[in-house]
Structures are given as structure tokens and as C-alpha cells.
Amino acid sequence: MDVKEALYMNRGEGESSYAKNSKFTQKVASITKPIIENSVHSLFSKKFHPSKPLNVADLGCSAGPNTFSVMKTVKETVEKECKELNCQTPELLFYLNDLPGNDFNSLFKGLSIFCDQTQGASFYAVGVPGSFHGRLFPRNTLHFAHSSYSAHWLSQVPKGLTSNEGLPLNKGKMYISTTSPPVVREAYLTQFQEDFTMFLKSRSEEMVPDGCMVLILHGRQSADPLDKESCWQWELLAEAIADMVSQGLVDGEKLDSFNVPYYTPSVEEVQDIVEKEGSFAIECLEMFALEFVDKEEKDAWTKGEKLAKNIRSFTESLFSYHFGEEILEKLFQKFTHIVVEDLAKESMNTTSIIVVLSRILG
Numbered sequence: 001m002d003v004k005e006a007l008y009m010n011r012g013e014g015e016s017s018y019a020k021n022s023k024f025t026q027k028v029a030s031i032t033k034p035i036i037e038n039s040v041h042s043l044f045s046k047k048f049h050p051s052k053p054l055n056v057a058d059l060g061c062s063a064g065p066n067t068f069s070v071m072k073t074v075k076e077t078v079e080k081e082c083k084e085l086n087c088q089t090p091e092l093l094f095y096l097n098d099l100p101g102n103d104f105n106s107l108f109k110g111l112s113i114f115c116d117q118t119q120g121a122s123f124y125a126v127g128v129p130g131s132f133h134g135r136l137f138p139r140n141t142l143h144f145a146h147s148s149y150s151a152h153w154l155s156q157v158p159k160g161l162t163s164n165e166g167l168p169l170n171k172g173k174m175y176i177s178t179t180s181p182p183v184v185r186e187a188y189l190t191q192f193q194e195d196f197t198m199f200l201k202s203r204s205e206e207m208v209p210d211g212c213m214v215l216i217l218h219g220r221q222s223a224d225p226l227d228k229e230s231c232w233q234w235e236l237l238a239e240a241i242a243d244m245v246s247q248g249l250v251d252g253e254k255l256d257s258f259n260v261p262y263y264t265p266s267v268e269e270v271q272d273i274v275e276k277e278g279s280f281a282i283e284c285l286e287m288f289a290l291e292f293v294d295k296e297e298k299d300a301w302t303k304g305e306k307l308a309k310n311i312r313s314f315t316e317s318l319f320s321y322h323f324g325e326e327i328l329e330k331l332f333q334k335f336t337h338i339v340v341e342d343l344a345k346e347s348m349n350t351t352s353i354i355v356v357l358s359r360i361l362g
Contacts, residue, residue: 001157003261004131006321008101009062010313016332019064019106021306021313025149027290028352029066032216033073035284036146039212039356040077042283043143044085046210054078055142057095057206059132060150063107067096068114070146075123092123097136100129101317131155133198137206145203145213149352151196152217154261158184158191161259168256172242175234175260176225185225192263196273204279204359211359213280219287219353220264230264232348233311240335241323250327258322260315267353280357289349304340308332311339 009018048054056074061067071094082089096107104127111125130136132147133155160183161169170177170184177184203213220230228235241258244250267287274282292310297303312332320328342348 001261001318001322003154003156004099005101006318007099007153007261008317009103010316011063011103012106016309016312016316018062018103018313021310022062022064022066023294023306024290024292024310024350025066026069028216029069029148031288031290031352032148032214032354033069035354035356036070036073036214037077039214039283040074040144041081042212042358043210044081048143048208048210053091053093054144055093055095055137057097057128057137057142057145059097059136059145059147060153061096061098061102061107063103063110066148067107068110070148071114071123071125072118074144074146075118094123094125095128095137095142096125097128097130097132099131102129104129132202133195135202135205139205140208142203142207143211145207145211147214148216149218151199151215152192152219152263152265154191154263155195155198156191157259157261158187160187160190170259171256172238173234174238174241174255174258175231175262177231177235177238178226188225188263189269192265192269193273196265196270197277200274200277200279200357204277207359209359209361212283213357213359215353215355215357217270217353217355218264219270219351220266221287221289221351223266223268225264225266229349229351232342233315234260234262236338236342237311237315237335239338240331243334244327244331249330250323254323260318265353270353270355274355274357279360281360282355283358284354284356287351287353289351292348292350293343300344301340304343305336307343308336308339311335 010016013019058070079089128136163169170180176188220227241255245252245255271285274280293303293307
């Protein structure tokens, strides 16, 4: 799988679009807003000179309300800081980054509306297509970087998921599972370690000394990568595909050869990688859990359907790329039924990891 080509959130404004089904990540953005405010505040207590442009990167920005909420938070916090310091508000330059398949058209349309509705400090925005697993910006230019629910995506499907004879080692599954041999777990962790290290190394070259970065990742509370919380959505999607295999609608080899470029790390794994890479000091590292479903929704079917749409909005491109568009409707119809049945047994929480990093001098 070519992840740069295959991975993107569902485009447009339709019923299955990410823009219409990103309520969960909007909740995450609301919870983490004070951390972003505090991090921007910290810039003004260091050596940042307010007369210079302040360069901000949103890595894995997608398109939709979350993108503009981050921009609004940064802008308002900068204005507040400058008012308290009685100094001129700097111009702001926002770099909006995502993979080339991202819906940049919708992003720019929304940006135009955001600009018309926003007053105060002068700001500019540019789209930056490309993978954040490598360099994206000139050296020593970024003051602040943000990434929400993006850095757990891998640059590629982990290496080592086939035998020496070329046979799939993760048969019938698409992520780490109780039926996966230990080598699958090891391959996923190794790939995440390599990718997150490269992510940090690339940002360390791009950020100014004392620059700040706020990352929010889908994580897990347990040290065990087999914990249901981190595997849940992929287990149910594999079940839905397996049902289609049993009906002769999908070739079983297609399922056996499909593994998602995604890893749900623990806090300890994130901390270990940051410390070993060595370019950033950890200012804050914590996690919080949110119920994945809409608690206000009482109808069981509607609740499950909304959750299934949310998951479809960020996974559909991968299934379309590997299995073909023709299976999508039947796949997600089956997936919705499975989700509703599973939620009837127990609710499902999702853990988010927040890490605030400061670029070490030198």
C-alpha cells in the first residue's frame, strides 16, 4: 500500500464525509484547547520577539471545523499575550499540512470564510501537501506546531508481516489481534518507533530553539497492545470483511494481505521515543479517556450508526484503495450492524495522549 496515495479523510460535505462526522475529534479539540493556549503563552515567556512573524504548523490538518478552531485559538491567544505585554501583535503564518489526497479544495473554501469572519491580527495561510514523516519546512522557521489525531498513522504498512515464503502472517486480521503471532506486534511497534523518531527529527530541524509542539494521539492506557480499546475498530472491521469473504464477495487473500498503517501507542512508548531521539524536552505528558459514542443519543441504532460513520470517514480511503469501491456500501452496512450489536454489550472509551514538547537549545 502506498500510504501517501491511499490515506485521506473522506472528502466533501456528504453524509460519509469527515467534515460531517468529526464530532469526536471536535470534543478532543475542546478538551485540549487550554493546553494549546498555555503552550502559545510559553512562547512569549521565552525569547520569541513579537515583532517577527510567528510561524505555526498544523500537521495532518485535514479539512473541517477542527482546522479552524486551532487557528482561532492560536490567533486569539497571541492577541491576548500582546495586549498584556503592551506590544505590537506579530503577523501570523499558518502552514496547513496533510497528505496530497487531503481535501484541500474544501479546506481553502473554509479558509476563505474563516478569513472573512475573523478580525484582529494579520494572518496568512498556505497549504503544504506532503508527509510529516520527513522534512516539510525550512530550518529554524517554526515557532509552534500542532497535530491532532494524526501522528499515530504510520508512513507505511509495517515491514515483516509476511513469511520468508511470502505468506501473510496476520491472516484474517488487519491490525494486532489475539490471533496475531508476536512478530506482528513487534513489527507494528518497530514501525511506529521508526516513524515517530523521524517525525521528531524532522520537526527538530524545522523549529526554532525553544519552539513548542503540541501532539494529540490516539493511544492506549494498557501496556498490552492487545487491549481491546486499541484494537476495537479494526477487529470489527475485520469481522465485517470476513463476513463478505464467507459470502464470496471478497477474496480471502485480499483480507489476509491487508494491514492498516496505524499504531495505538502507550504513554510509555511515546515517552521512550521522545527521550531517545533527544531533540525535545517533555513539558507535559498525560492522557484522558472519552466515550467514543454520543452519550446524549439514546437510540441504540442511531448511536451505533453515528459511530460507524465516524470510523468510515477516516478508514474508507484505505478500503477503497485495497478492496475497490464496489464493496464499500455493503461493507459499512455490515460494519454498522456489528457496531450496534457490540455497543449493546458494553460501551467503548477511546484514550487520547497529549504530549507538549519544547525544542531543546543547540
